[in-house]
Amino acid sequence: MAETSITFELPVTPEKVADFALAVGEDNPIFFDEEAARQHGFPGPLAPPTFTVTQIFQVPREERERSLGANLDYARVLHGEQEFVYERLPVAGETLQGTMRIANDFVKEGKRGGSMRFVTYESTFTDAEGALVLTANYTLIETSKDADAR
């Protein structure tokens, strides 16, 4: 039986923030150095804008599928779009509360025959005070069985 949402914790540790920042080539001290972050009014290093993709560590694909039940055939799935809407960036040292649900699920007929199914997973992240930090929309595209392989 599919559920309507999954809740999970997302730890934002200084180590994970630094590893992630390095992996996307960041060299701004605001991601690494507490003093640099303080100068901008933040209590600790900021997480890079795309950091919350690390939620996959907390909710692996299999668990997401089992709980939310989109029934996607991952042999035909592409990451189509990704959107982040920020109130603020996460700060190293905090733990965010995440809630994920399917916000959109529709089929679009292709111009050259075949159809594409768009499934958007919306994750909202709140802080210890319950305030919204950011929303992430993860959109997968499932191509139809007869479509040409890309």
Added chain:
Amino acid sequence: MTEPAEITLDAITPGMDLGEVVYGPVEGEDFVRYAEASGDDNPIHQDEEYARRSGAPTVFAMGMLNAGYLAHAVSDWFGGPHNLRRFKVRFTNRVWPGDEVVCTGKVVAIEDGVVKTTLEARRRGKGPEALGLDEEQTAIIGEADILLTS
């Protein structure tokens, strides 16, 4: 490390080009590092054999790695990541080992102190011989909203 220059709203005009930032060339080791930092452990990005069995001539970059570079570029154009209010990407082509990721952006409007931009990340390189790709292709089409003070 480099801290980006501070920027205020008066320095921005609609239509202005934000510049060009080049990352890479990206290689398999960058994909491995991003996999470890992000939790995206899909073997299609790391395992040559697996990639070939899945119909790709070799491994290719995670879309979110390229998006991470683009978020890095837009953060640096606007004085740091903390000014970002929205970041959205649509993935249009894969990025292959040996490719550079060329990030560009343009201001489209300013609404209530929020700078609206369009972004692009292009792959530049030979690509896998079997695919006979153009030297440059759009890998990501994006948008970002940035809140600046005057």
